[in-house]
Each structure stands twice: as structure tokens, then as C-alpha cells.
Amino acid sequence: MKLYETTIIYDPSLEESRINEEIERVTQPIGSAGGEVVDVQRWGKKKLAYVIRKRRDGTYVHVKHKSPPSLIAEMDRRFRLNESILRHLTIMAPKEEPRVEGAPVEGAPGVSAPAVISD
Amino acid sequence: MARDGESRSFRRKFCKLCLDKVERIDYKDDRRLARFITDRGKIVPRRISGTCARHQAQITEAVKRARILALLPFTSDQYR
Numbered sequence: 436m437k438l439y440e441t442t443i444i445y446d447p448s449l450e451e452s453r454i455n456e457e458i459e460r461v462t463q464p465i466g467s468a469g470g471e472v473v474d475v476q477r478w479g480k481k482k483l484a485y486v487i488r489k490r491r492d493g494t495y496v497h498v499k500h501k502s503p504p505s506l507i508a509e510m511d512r513r514f515r516l517n518e519s520i521l522r523h524l525t526i527m528a529p530k531e532e533p534r535v536e537g538a539p540v541e542g543a544p545g546v547s548a549p550a551v552i553s554d
Numbered sequence: 555m556a557r558d559g560e561s562r563s564f565r566r567k568f569c570k571l572c573l574d575k576v577e578r579i580d581y582k583d584d585r586r587l588a589r590f591i592t593d594r595g596k597i598v599p600r601r602i603s604g605t606c607a608r609h610q611a612q613i614t615e616a617v618k619r620a621r622i623l624a625l626l627p628f629t630s631d632q633y634r
Contacts, residue, residue: 442582442623483624485631493624497582524622529578 436470436501438528443514444493444521447480457519458496464510470502487521499528567604571613579612581619584626591617595627 443461445454454477462472478495487493502510507525514523571579579586590598590605590613597617600610620626 444623484621484627485624487624495623522623524619526581526619 437504438473438499438501438530439507439525440528441498441500441510441523441525443496443498443523444483444487445496446519446521447490447492447494449494449519453519454494454496457517458498461496461498461510462500464506465500465502468503468506470500470506472498472500474499483521490521493521569604569606569609571609572606576609579609579616581616581623582625583616584620587613587617587620587626591626593630595629 441461443457445457449457458475462475465472474497476497476499478497480492480494483491483493510525511523514520581587590603592598597614600607603610605613617626621628
């Protein structure tokens with residue numbers, strides 16, 4: 436299970452309810468594949484930096500999720516088939532390291548790395 | 555009248571991201587990334603912007619991702 440960030444740009448003409456439906460179609464398979472949806476962000480309608488399929492705007496949805504790597508290829512395939520998706524991008528999310536002010540510097544001598552607890 | 559290089563200031567360039575202690579540059583942060591592209595959409599080279607190698611590598615990756623998501627332009631066609 437790896438942490439991913441998927442951003443999808445939907446057709447701006449889709450209504451709120453359709454977007455909700457579409458989000459469900461993204462999150463549902465993650466759950467059934469044994470993954471976990473960490474966060475769903477709706478950035479709303481944004482202006483595109485360049486025209487995609489004659490659209491100047493797009494409805495952005497950003498999903499953070501833990502998924503098995505095999506699901507990503509399948510997700511990508513489905514996004515490509517989906518006509519109401521203008522663009523999508525999935526990246527492996529960087530590991531969040533909560534930086535505490537005054538915390539020991541990484542790799543500092545005498546400070547051994549904490550044991551990694553695997554799940 | 556040539557002023558043989560005297561007028562040119564050799565101010566040391568510094569990495570603005572190191573100064574701000576930026577740990578990671580996010581492709582979603584298009585406002586910050588916009589400072590590192592030219593008005594035609596090109597990535598500003600290190601020799602101009604003065605960014606350190608580590609941050610420049612992060613910038614290029616982030617800009618390329620942001621371009622895919624249409625947060626930043628690949629090129630500006632306003633000039634045509």
C-alpha cells in the first residue's frame with residue numbers, strides 16, 4: 436500500500452451532483468481494493484493555463500489515498516475512458532515528515548533513526 | 555563610454571528557497587512556482603535565478619507536474 440495523490444480535472448459543465456457521483460466512482464474502487472481514502476479536496480472551478488479540449492476552465496478534485504500499486508494502472512485506464520475528465524495526474528505522495536521546531540537535524544551524529552514500524 | 559565591468563555589480567546570488575527554508579516544493583503551489591518561470595513559460599535557469607541544485611531539481615519536477623494539470627502554461631501563445 437502506497438500513498439498517492441490523484442488530481443482530476445473534470446469538465447466545467449458538470450453539475451455538483453455529477454461531480455459527487457464521479458468522486459464516488461474514484462473513491463469506491465480504492466476501498467474495495469483494500470486501500471484507504473485519506474483526503475478529498477475540491478478545488479472547485481479554476482481557470483486552465485491553456486485550453487484543453489476547447490475548455491478554458493476545469494473543475495479540480497484532489498484525492499489523497501493509500502492504494503495497492505496495481506490499482507493505479509487500472510485507475511489510469513478508467514480515467515482515460517471517461518469523457519468528462521479533461522486531465523488527470525497521479526503521483527506518489529512524498530512522505531509527510533512533521534517538522535518540529537528545534538527537532539534534531541536529520542543524520543546528526545549520535546542520533547539514531549527511530550525504528551521504522553511497518554504496518 | 556565603456557566602464558569596463560566596474561558598473562556591473564557582482565552581488566553574490568543566493569538561493570531564495572534556501573533562505574526561506576523551503577523543505578519541499580509542491581506542484582500544487584503554482585503561485586510560488588510562477589516565480590521560477592519566464593513570461594513565456596520557460597523554467598528560469600539556475601545561472602539566472604541563483605537557486606541551488608537541490609531546489610532547482612525540485613522546481614523542474616514541480617513545474618512539469620503543474621503544467622500537466624494546466625496550473626502553469628507549457629508556453630505562452632499570446633506572442634503569436
